[in-house]
Amino acid sequence: xxxxxxxxxxxxxxxxxxxxxxxxxxxxxxxxxxxxxxxxxxxxxxxxxxxxxxxxxxxxxxxxxxxxxxxxxxxxxxxxxxxxxxxxxxxxxxxxxxxxxxxxxxxxxxxxxxxxxxxxxxxxxxxxxxxxxxxxxxxxxxxxxxxxxxxxxxxxxxxxxxxxxxxxxxxxxxxxxxxxxxxxxxxxxxxxxxxxxxxxxxxxxxxxxxxxxxxxxxxxx
Amino acid sequence: xxxxxxxxxxxxxxxxxxxxxxxxxxxxxxxxxxxxxxxxxxxxxxxxxxxxxxxxxxxxxxxxxxxxxxxxxxxxxxxxxxxxxxxxxxxxxxxxxxxxxxxxxxxxxxxxxxxxxxxxxxxxxxxxxxxxxxxxxxxxxxxxxxxxxxxxxxxxxxxxxxxxxxxxxxxxxxxxxxxxxxxxxxxxxxxxxxxxxxxxxxxxxxxxxxxxxxxxxxxxxxxxxxxxxxxxxxxxxxxxxxxxxxxxxxxxxxxxxxxxxxxxxxxxxxxxxxxxxxxxxxxxxxxxxxxxxxxxxxxxxxxxxxxxxxxxxxxxxxxxxxxxxxxxxxxxxxxxxxxxxxxxxxxxxxxxxxxxxxxxxxxxxxxxxxxxxxxxxxxxxxxxxxxxxxxxxxxxxxxxxxxxxxxxxxxxxx
Numbered sequence: 041x042x043x044x045x046x047x048x049x050x051x052x053x054x055x056x057x058x059x060x061x062x063x064x065x066x067x068x069x070x071x072x073x074x075x076x077x078x079x080x081x082x083x084x085x086x087x088x089x090x091x092x093x094x095x096x097x098x099x100x101x102x103x104x105x106x107x108x109x110x111x112x113x114x115x116x117x118x119x120x121x122x123x124x125x126x127x128x129x130x131x132x133x134x135x136x137x138x139x140x141x142x143x144x145x146x147x148x149x150x151x152x153x154x155x156x157x158x159x160x161x162x163x164x165x166x167x168x169x170x171x172x173x174x175x176x177x178x179x180x181x182x183x184x185x186x187x188x189x190x191x192x193x194x195x196x197x198x199x200x201x202x203x204x205x206x207x208x209x210x211x212x213x214x215x216x217x218x219x220x221x222x223x224x225x226x227x228x229x230x231x232x233x234x235x236x237x238x239x240x241x242x243x244x245x246x247x248x249x250x251x252x253x254x255x256x257x258x259x260x261x
Numbered sequence: 262x263x264x265x266x267x268x269x270x271x272x273x274x275x276x277x278x279x280x281x282x283x284x285x286x287x288x289x290x291x292x293x294x295x296x297x298x299x300x301x302x303x304x305x306x307x308x309x310x311x312x313x314x315x316x317x318x319x320x321x322x323x324x325x326x327x328x329x330x331x332x333x334x335x336x337x338x339x340x341x342x343x344x345x346x347x348x349x350x351x352x353x354x355x356x357x358x359x360x361x362x363x364x365x366x367x368x369x370x371x372x373x374x375x376x377x378x379x380x381x382x383x384x385x386x387x388x389x390x391x392x393x394x395x396x397x398x399x400x401x402x403x404x405x406x407x408x409x410x411x412x413x414x415x416x417x418x419x420x421x422x423x424x425x426x427x428x429x430x431x432x433x434x435x436x437x438x439x440x441x442x443x444x445x446x447x448x449x450x451x452x453x454x455x456x457x458x459x460x461x462x463x464x465x466x467x468x469x470x471x472x473x474x475x476x477x478x479x480x481x482x483x484x485x486x487x488x489x490x491x492x493x494x495x496x497x498x499x500x501x502x503x504x505x506x507x508x509x510x511x512x513x514x515x516x517x518x519x520x521x522x523x524x525x526x527x528x529x530x531x532x533x534x535x536x537x538x539x540x541x542x543x544x545x546x547x548x549x550x551x552x553x554x555x556x557x558x559x560x561x562x563x564x565x566x567x568x569x570x571x572x573x574x575x576x577x578x579x580x581x582x583x584x585x586x587x588x589x590x591x592x593x594x595x596x597x598x599x600x601x602x603x604x605x606x607x608x609x610x611x612x613x614x615x616x617x618x619x620x621x622x623x624x625x626x627x628x629x630x631x632x633x634x635x636x637x638x639x640x641x642x643x644x645x646x647x648x649x650x651x652x653x654x655x656x657x658x659x660x661x662x663x664x665x666x667x668x669x670x671x672x673x674x675x
Binding site: 085088089090091092105106109114116118119120121122124125129133134136178 | 510
């Protein structure tokens with residue numbers, strides 16, 4: 041289990057996150073919702089061990105150090121790739137596996153994300169949707185136990201959106217715990233098991249995704 | 262990522278980017294071309310790298326005649342310049358047109374009178390534009406020498422006058438002044454054996470200007486070669502490396518730092534190695550490695566180049582952490598190099614800088630780099646070499662001590 045306990049982060053005098061807690065189980069999909077500036081990205085960065093909280097703790101299956109980091113696949117909101125390298129080169133440079141295993145893994149991930157035909161294209165020559173897929177592919181290279189995705193569907197067309205969602209569902213079935221943030225909760229309906237909603241760094245809802253959508257419908261009515 | 266992965270990635274990215282490749286490889290090539298076009302006419306005109314010049318002295322005074330005689334017969338200048346005294350300006354022009362000399366120095370009649378009267382005397386330097394480099398070198402050397410001689414003469418005359426007014430015998434004073442004047446000129450012409458406050462690199466006296474220009478050129482290109490690493494590091498600290506949280510852990514930040522330091526140093530060292538053939542050519546033409554043909558010259562040079570490369574690489578990393586915009590970091594780095602070059606005497610002759618600025622130049626890595634290259638190539642003085650190596654080592658330690666925590670801080674705070 042990936043557990044974040046009472047996580048707090050401030051920027052100056054402003055709380056980006058205040059006492060937020062989350063438990064991410066294997067084989068589950070949790071959706072992380074909230075407006076811009078609610079603390080979603082901060083929470084994801086902290087859970088991905090990319091940023092340290094001011095207080096609170098993060099536990100990853102009782103692992104620590106490099107092993108803990110290796111267990112997490114993080115897809116940041118911005119495209120975090122080397123524009124001067126090709127898709128294949130980007131995947132290989134981020135892969136923690138030995139050379140032969142890395143090659144096989146690259147082929148596997150490229151196949152999964154339908155990037156095989158354009159593997160030698162330079163990043164700078166790709167469309168936004170293609171870059172998003174490569175951004176996701178990098179996170180999959182290390183065979184993570186947990187996938188944390190920050191707005192992976194932003195700026196993505198319907199086809200790519202569907203492809204990404206199917207992939208995430210597939211990984212969840214294989215035992216990976218998925219945490220995905222989005223502005224569009226309806227897209228994740230039917231996919232997510234759990235929901236966590238933030239507002240101004242505070243948790244305003246934490247529970248079953250179905251309960252969240254029911255409450256959403258009640259508010260609309 | 263592992264250390265090896267970082268280094269391989271750096272090399273791939275540095276040589277993948279056309280802009281970066283152009284910046285690293287073209288810069289020293291341009292330097293070599295400039296150097297070759299400037300030095301080639303000199304090489305074709307004279308023997309090895311001695312500057313051949315004709316000197317026509319039309320001044321009738323004994324002082325100037327003695328000065329010219331001592332200059333043309335000077336032991337210390339024999340390795341550096343070949344002087345051809347001529348009685349007539351026409352002969353001087355003929356030598357110039359025949360390509361036997363690169364520069365014709367004309368000291369006009371009345372030169373000493375003008376100088377004694379406190380006015381600025383004029384010496385003509387005549388050369389074809391292809392030999393402008395030698396003309397500049399002769400001008401700098403002669404300018405400094407004549408100024409020193411003229412001022413010294415005035416001071417001695419004043420002392421003599423004061424002594425006579427105090428009651429000393431005029432004839433005795435005149436004889437003493439004449440003897441001392443000749444002694445002073447002799448000392449001045451042999452000043453190369455004495456290291457001045459400027460160290461082994463100074464355009465105004467201690468080293469022949471060619472050596473000065475070469476060491477300044479090599480050092481400047483080493484500094485410019487740090488720009489690709491600076492841009493790459495600034496891009497990474499504001500881009501994918503930080504966004505994926507790769508530098509959040511102290512150990513990861515250290516790996517990144519060490520890998521970038523080594524790959525940056527490798528790039529700078531490659532740039533310097535490209536310039537070494539020029540120095541080998543100089544060695545082959547009789548300008549030796551170290552004053553006495555020291556067998557340690559090559560090892561000293563290798564050590565110096567390694568430390569210089571690491572120093573500038575560490576500086577580039579430090580600068581990269583200070584800006585959140587890669588292009589701004591690049592421009593700041595470029596202008597910083599220009600400032601360092603000016604303060605260190607690479608762009609502006611050290612003797613012409615205000616004292617405070619010249620002192621400030623000692624605290625930049627460019628100055629000890631210039632000293633080390635000049636020393637290792639031309640005049641290996643162990644004490645001086647050790648002093649400059651230590652200075653550069655301290656700067657390297659300082660850059661690392663400041664840069665490494667900043668890299669970690671940038672990675673942790675994003």
